[in-house]
Amino acid sequence: MRLSGSRPTATLLQSSRQRRWISDGRPFAPGDLVILRQKIDRSAPPILTKPLKPGRRIEGHKGIIQHDDIIGKRVRDIVKSSTTRSTRDPTEYRLHEVTLDEYTRLSRRLVTPIYPADANLIVALLDLHPDAGETEEVAPRLEILEAGTGHGALTLHLSRAIHAQNSGIRIGSEDVDEWKAHRRAIIHTTDISSQFAAHAQTVVEGFRRGIYARNVDFHVGDVSEVLRSLQACRDTRSFLSHAFLDMPAADAHLATVADALRTDGTLIVFNPSITQVISCATKVKEQGIPLDLEKVVELGVNGGSGGREWDVRFVRPRSEEAPLRETPPSDTDTDSGHDGDASPELRSPVSAADRTWSLVCRPKVGERIVGGGFLGVWKKQRDMRAESNQPSP
Template sequence: MLLRRAVLTPPRLQRRHLSTFAPGDLALLRPTKSDRNNSYASPILTKPLSPTGRVETHKGIIPHSAILGKQRRDVVRTNISNSTRDGRGKGSGGAGGQEYRLHEVKLEEYVRLTRRLVTPLYPQDAGLIVGLLDLHPEPPRWGDGKEGEKLEILEAGTGHGALTLYLSRAVHGANMPFPRSRQEEGGEEDGAIAVEQWKASRNAVIHSIEISDKYSSHARTVVDGFRHGMYTPNVDFHVGSVSDITSSLLTSRNNQPFLSHAFLDLPGTEQHLGIVAKALKVDGALIVFCPSITQVMACLETVKTEGVGLEMERVLELGVNGGTGGREWDVRAVRPRAARQHSATGMDSVRDGDGENGNREDSGVELSSGGEEDGRGDKKDEGWKMICRPKVGELVVGGGFLGVFRKKRL
């Protein structure tokens, strides 16, 4: 398979105008409460503002020129006439039309309202994943001759780009400001050199991998579109197989682990665990997102049977329609003592139903989530059975699952 790394050419980043809306900004329009029949209507996300652009609603048109120069929380109206261009009219009378209040676009709203080719992770779920990684990026330092540990995170697949944005925002403070002035004021060659020098100095990088060129390109557009692309330079977009690209990155680093953490959301996740774990630093988190619990179990089975250097830490269930905050499941690999006692003689002593309830006192099994308890490290074990049940005492809801693994010290 031919691998291609999407070229990182950050857009010409513009300075954001915090006081007023300027060309290139996005705006969020919410119906005002003056119209009770429409106060609960969905908000409208504009395209990048331009003097000739306009917003079309079911109650009329708002030209971008009526938004440019306005402040946050100012009011604009559809079908605006010259007498009401300042947006200060009350009610829905006067020039007619619907009133909308202007807001700056938050990341959560941007993810939900941008055009999608694939279903994005819900903002609550993306926030939970970033929280599980427990990121603490160190700000860049000058003059002391010391460099903090480089933070590199792998994300596969990129999909809509929602999690890419959340991850990039989380590590943004670890990198020096992007060289806007040199890119804008210098020539094309000077700007390219400045970009390459800045990339080499990054203390935090998101490696976002997507098998589909079309989806990767669209995700790049989504990331570029938020706040003038301020989070784009932190991301290296790659197109191709997760295993192939990870192997290539490993080779370029003399086969030394370089990933601080990894997140996998793609079909056949268990097929990529070995190479990703090899690239992961000790104690780094590898989180898999799976639509069904059986897929998480397949990942755990691969870890156990193939001796992958990972240890399962926890399994969380994500809810539908925005998430639940992570309901915990009990997913473990168990190996009956009878199988251990007779493995030397080649006898198969595993019986159906052994250890189904995961109880140490009455099941007569050795419990393990990562393979370290039996002292045999990464040896391939046979006779493992799976425990899979929700943690008791909590509300059962639907949704996908997160399996959280940690890299063991070999």
């Protein structure tokens, strides 16, 4: 199910064009978001305002700040809180533009977000290079699936990463639907919960007047069903450039997602436990899903997000790989008339059907494991069977 927009289309298109940059120094206006930091105590948590509105105010233990005192001021100006206690001095706050990092951490949430350091790592693993001048004749449209919208934090980071691809679109009307029809890059984000999806849409639309909202299509429902409905509207089944799964039982959707990925497209699966990544890798191996495990990265190592890489791979036990060898006879060999223990140097051949796989799973560096989750990174393999069935030119 496609999630309809919560704001009028013309308003969203117009507001996204009212871009504010730190360098231009224009005053804050109604509808802007502002970060307030205490001038003296820099260790105090910052305050994220609601969209500025005349008559609205911010109440806290340090006093009250009127939105009217912020409107008209510029970045790094000072405002003071007012208090009813005559013995308490007013607290001074410095005004700042809201960064994407601060917005995703401080905006109201219904679920735990993917934090900025991890979101930046995920975007980096996708290795995106948007080009506003790229046409459909040069390369297919860039389409990315995010399964598990959640708070919308990663949605915003992904949309920012592809935004340049759509920056060159020029149409003669203010209709958002017409503009979307000309997009060269799209984020398809889906969540099983309509409540979470609707909240995430307001989060995405709330950052800098919805500057990145038009790049995103929100869906509600099972990810496999959403993908099949998107495939039905296209000439090819493999239309996704990349995909990211952050959901329970992600392994149940691997085959469907792989079918929708283009050759060499990246699939990243987030799991809280390394055993869940192993379950995905095992299913890919056992079912012959055309995905190649490139790496496994641990998030949140030692309180940060360095992306420590793990060694996760399938190997065959040596007993199945060793060639058939016989030990030379020795003087101690006797013919006792019964079968003894087989020589350790004798390896029986194993048929392909009887071969089993073992799994190596260990961190590549370091000893201590302090993690916030794991990313399994796969690449879509080329379908050699389909190519072999094509007629020769």
